[in-house]
Amino acid sequence: MLEVTSLKKVYRSGEREVEALRDLTFTVDNGDLVCLVGPSGCGKTTLLRCIAGLLEPTAGTVRLDGHPVSGPPPGLAMVFQEYGRSLFPWMSVRDNVELPLKQKKLPRERRTALVEETLDAVGLAGTEKAYPWQLSGGMQQRVAIARAVAYEPSTLLMDEPFAAVDAQTRADLEDLVRALWQRLRVTVLFITHDIDEAVYLGRRVVMLSSSPTVVQDEITIDLPAERDQLHTRADPRFTELRTHVYEQIQAAKRGRPSTEAAV
């Protein structure tokens, strides 16, 4: 279980102080898929970096399966928002996916199998020898996802992974993430600023206010587990849920909780 308690982060650079996160508390159960939505600049990336142990919070704690996080915990993988920069341009796609596995000291056969399997799963079989910059943006994104999945994490953090891809690729990648999640039973924390995407993907959606950031609201997405782009998005319940999330976000921008009835 992932527990975030009273998390606060203030950036200091010289004289300037930016309060990116004020007071965040929420939990993610093992095996859950939770989407975090919030307006741009509200501190989503900051939150994810704190959870991943890349950033020291100013106050509050992050616990993963009961252990406080201080430094990147094993069994946690992250797909960065800047996916293009997080792939090493001097390594082939294969080496990019394989390097973390080498660091885990997996035997060669296992590594080869994992690399092949995950690249296949994201639809990139046959690009092993290419360099990342020889691929399109959407393909690079899938390499980053493959690297995270091949790492066999128990918790997967994804930071606006689809922000830079076209609508069609995006739909495919959304389905890919759900499929991988269902198959591998990992805990997924997925950040987006796209409300439709959050509702379509998540089993729960956590909404963040704009800065100074607190948890605005949380809802459970009671759509059927089997989702597909056409029918789920046409479902009236989908529309209701997204309207609710939308209103909460709007209210967050105005700086107060919405008075609309809960769903």
Next chain:
Amino acid sequence: MRRAAYVLGLPVVLLAAWFVLSAGSENFYAPPLRQILESFGETWTLDRLGADVVPSLLRLLAGYALAAVLGVAAGVVIGLNRRVRATVEPVLEFFRAIPPPVLVPVIMLFAGIGDGMKVIVIVFGCVWPVLLNTVEGVRAVDGVQLDTARAYGIGGPARLTRVILPAASPQIAAGLRQALSIAIILMVISEMFAASNGLGFTIVQFQRSFAIPEMWSGIILLGLLGFVLSLLFRLVEGRALRWYHGLREAQRRS
């Protein structure tokens, strides 16, 4: 075909012009090109190459290789540590700004006039651009790449060899390229000062004894050497940094 014409056209025209214009030259200092070329064949025999060019090249390579290793190693240490960097950077800038040839008299004091002196001179002159470029390259490694390494447990030696050094390698290569031209200069100068063999020594001997066509042939040989070494460097660099040139190309197109 067209490309070949572009590549060869101007050099051929220039050489022909030199050849024709100098053909009847009475000027003692600018003998006819024909004469220079003839003396080139006569001067740079295999024996001569073995006796003068090979020792020069060996000293060059030894000094350059040592400077490269030292520069990269020290550059990584300094680049990774902010305090060390802030402390030594002004000193390094000072050493880099000293015109390298003035090191020759200093190092002659310590190391005499043997091969050791020449190698040390080359090391001392070449190490600064390598070092400072490595520092700069290591310092400028993309934060997202470092975070990725951290998040995926890539630490220790793998962090250095698989992430930091490759990320800094384009900048390191720029330093190595600057160092190469300095190395050639210092090879020649140290031999002009004090030597009993070597390319610089021989050329100065020709000049002092007014063997003008031979001197010209020496200048041409030195020019060829500079050209070949930089060509070799480019080949190796182009291969080692294939990813970087491809990446740049891809970024430019987008």
Next chain:
Amino acid sequence: MWRSCSHDPGLSVKQRTGLLGLAGPAGLLVLVEALPRLGLVNDAYLPPASRIAAALGDELGTAQFWQAVGDTLLGWAIGLTIAVTAGVVVGIVIGAVPVLREATASTIEFLRPIPSVALIPLAVLLYGTDLGSTLLLVVYAAFWQVLVQVLYGVADVDPIADETARSFRFGPWARVRHVLWPTALPYVFTGVRLAASVALVLAVTAELVIGAPGLGRSIAVAQSSGAVPLMYALIAVTGLLGVAINLAARVFERRSLAWHQSVRGEVPA
């Protein structure tokens, strides 16, 4: 940078960096003082810093020294001016005409790596120990630095901008003036900065090896007369001169390009 860092109260990062930056040179001085005094290095080879400083102090009072500094700077300035002018003019002409660019590429690639010191014997024969020797070497070495940067700059011209200019029926002159030159300008400054330090190196080298008047010759004289502390003092002066030229060129570059939206990164030459 993402990493959070702790702060000493009262001292900003900048101030601390400045203090450490002073500690470095101070440490160097202490080291140069201590090594010979402790007998770790023969003080006939490396005199203590205080003796070098004393020699420098004496030297600063002589007209000879200032004459030498003046000569070096004169050779540097004239050579640099010629090299920059020639480099910019040739670069723009070659760059503006695609045929020329292609036709000269191989020649430039061949001539550029020719070590300038190869010209030393020629300079001696042509000019002896005159300023001309220094100038030949300085101009040759600095010219390529400028030319290559200008060519990079011209290659960086946005084809869309050029086509736009063309579609408005700009003549060749107007295109150079309004499209090519502004794009190339940051590169020109980079070229000038690189050329400025190369020019100093070659000026001192020519003086040292050929014996043209200037700091380089003073170093050679100090060496041959066994005035070791003076030799170190003069070498330190050349280094400080180099640092000063570097800093000045950087400031000049930044000032001149303050208006430019992107002060570009250096293209490794």
